[in-house]
Amino acid sequence: MLFNSYVFLLAFLPITALGFFLIGRRSQLFAAGWLAAASLFFYGWWDVRYLPLLLASITFNYWCAMHLRPRRHPRAKLLLACAIGANLALLVYYKYAGFFAASFSELTGSPRILLQIVLPIGISFFTFTQIAFLVDTYQGKVVESRFVYYLLFVTYFPHLIAGPVLHHKEMMPQFADRRIYRFSAREMAVGATIFCIGLAKKVLIADNIAPYASPLFEHPDAPSLLLAWSGVLAYTFQLYFDFSGYSDMAIGLSRMFGVKLPLNFDSPYKSQNIAQFWRKWHMTLSRFLRDYLYIPLGGNRHGPGRRYANLMATMVLGGLWHGAGWNFVVWGFLHGLYLSIHQVWANAAKALHLPVDAKPWKVIATLLTFIAVCIAWVFFRAQDMATALTILRGMHGGFGVALPDSVMHGLHAVQPLLARMGVSSYLGGGSVFIEAWGWIAFAALIAFLFPNTQEIVRRYEPALDFVPGAGNLSGRLGRALVWAPTRKWAVALGVLALASLLALNRPADFLYFQF
Template sequence: MLFNSYAFLFVFLPITWVLFRFACSRHVTDVAIAVLTVASLAFYSYWNPPFVFLILFSILFNYSWGRIIEKSIDRGKSGKAWLYVGVAVNLCLIGYFKYANFIMSNAAWLGGWSWTTRDIFLPLGISFFTFQQIAYLIDCSRGLAKEHAFTHYALFVTFFPQLIAGPIVRYDQIMPQFSRLRTFGLSYRNLAMGVTLLTLGLFKKLVIADTLSPWVAAVFDGSDTVTFFEGWAGALCYTFQIYFDFSGYSDMALGLGRMFNIDLPINFDSPYKATSIIDFWRRWHISLSTFLRDYLYIPLGGSRKGSMRRYANLMTTMLLGGLWHGASWNFVVWGGLHGLFLSINHVFRSVFPRRDGRPSFLSRVLSWGLTFPSVVVAWVFFRATTFSRAWDILGGMFGFNGAVLPPNYMPIAAGRRILEALGVDFYYPFSWGILNPRKELLFIFYCFLAVIVLPNSYEWSKAFFRRKRFRFLWAVVLGGLLGVSVCFLNRISEFLYFQF
């Protein structure tokens, strides 16, 4: 069931919210928790009902294993052996469904024997709920996850706003909220903020990301040679598509959580405003970058064992972070590029340490001018389905396939009008080919302004409550955005991160 569907917005969500509020009004908090848990399982089973048994097995196993780790610690033991077994079981689960064909096909290539790809259906959200529960087991081994009710744990894993594509939540972020009384009260502020974030997220997904989608496909899924402007137009379209698609989902997840008085962590903080790759990863997919830092980079040694070890740890972390996104070498290359960028960033900071005070405007502009194109170039490997297509697009972006200007490009159009006024026939021998420049470039420009100049969704939602005299105007604007978004509901499309 998609957030951007009639079934979810006009059937599932209202029924679930009413049942939850009814249980809360009767002061039966356990029933309210049960309502959300059952609704979340029904939400997950909507795509493929048999896979609800997979997530139930994962919940039962990890909850039971967490209790075993806790009892081992209570008996004075470290619990490390139990932790390693629990993590291994989770990795085997995700390894079979997500990476079995990838591992076997590469092993067959190295060994020189044949391998027929198996038809293995990838369960939705398996990367998210598996990593979430691995973090839970690690927290149990550290004594951070205290004893709690099974129903609370089940809701912690299955809570439908973040079940499919995050954010990846941790025990200390969510579990205490299931026990506090104000979670079960009626907060009009939370409800208003929830609807605000849900509306903004819907608009970002339906109106912006889905509009960019066919233009991205025209460049990345085609076979035509890509020229300079086509390459950059396609790469920028995908840069904005993945942001508005994934941040739109995250906004909706935060909004839905607020509607049920659950405060989910922010997953995006204007990442394309970043002035370094380090800054970018503090703003992009924050829950994943935090998970990789706390449960992989730091345990590997972090920066505690010298510079060379730090760079090796960064590269290892980002390579595995890339592989987390999918069973493809393209994702590994994307992660490796970001690992390289991060290492270069740290080397630069060690050679040229930052001075006290805020950097100058020129320094920030130059830093952004280096960071943003690096992110765009790396996205090419993330989106392209093959290495050859990625190289074709990069070749076009770096001018190896020519730099043909579109016929509607302003200087050419102006020159054409001047020549025509003088009675000279104008002939332009080239065509733009893949994209229609006037429409696409204008839309790219608007997207660029939105991500670089405007506040992000969370800042907009907070501004809604900041000044009372603007609330009516905000409500009218949000109502208009919601109305426009509903008009686009017939254009059904999955969120990009559903495939991960």
């Protein structure tokens, strides 16, 4: 079931909310059970065959946690290792068995083994959430003996499919708070506002820009410079608004129930360096990789060489988490390399007292970071290495520079100059070319110059505590776009919601569903 579908918006959500608040008047436990049951129904809507797998995973991890708390088992460390290994084994089988089999066949030259394994939706997220819970339980950071609340913690439908990756200590105190079981008009208004903005990002921007990205990655042929960049930038902003929209919708849905999810997205394309990018993109995954992989590997405690090796290992494994393919390995490697280069540069800039806080420098740094991220996205999106390398060659002008005939005709005054620069023409595609760059310009305007959702609702969004410095708007535009429960905002959001609903004829999956 998709958030951006009529069955969810007009049936599942109102029935679930109504039942939750009615039952919550009588019993918190039964209301939590109702929400957990609704979340299981939400998951089973996709494919009921994988519902037993989810329940088995939850039951197994709950049993392990009960024996780890507080290190009751005589071999608690071994039990923790076995529990984490079992979780990872499940994830590896469903997500990577086919990849490993294909790689083995290529290396050995043996007949290719085709494994027909369907990836259970959300398996990466509920696996990582439970691994974090096991580790925190072993370390004595959390204690949870109520199975219904643990079931709700793992299956809670706003986050179940594509995150954020939750920590037990963030969620369980909220589920135990009796105030969330009473309907709140304020919480409903804030949640609905955030949800409407997220829905608009998804259906009005991401889905409309997607057709200009797919042709390049599906049939790259020999793309000229502008065609290659138009496809890559279209995908860059499609992914941005798709994932940002989902994150907003998840937070908004949860706020309707009075529960605050951690922020997962904070205008990452405005970042001035790659480290800042990863503090703003998929924030809960970055936190998980830092706390449960980078720091246990040694972090930065054993000198620069070890630090760079740990960064590379963390990002490569983070790339593999996103998908089973060598292109994801390369994507993770590139980001590990980016982070290492950034550390070297930051140390050098500090030693040389370079004016890195000057505004021109920040603009250049933001642009360079954005270009580096775009290059890495090519491997993230491409189906294979050959496609990625072809597109990269086009982005660097390897197939020349060309414009549609209709566009060249409109630029007849400068045609001689364009010809001397090596710009040629080709038949057809003029309207598509203009539309693509029009959507890219519009998306860039929103992403770089407008406040993000948490900035818009910053006075009503306590979850901003998870983002240091968030909500510091400057400029007339930012101040004008601060949300408040007024009639003007109600009308504006009503129009936005209506436009989004009218665009739901063909609901499209969120890109992060495949991870």
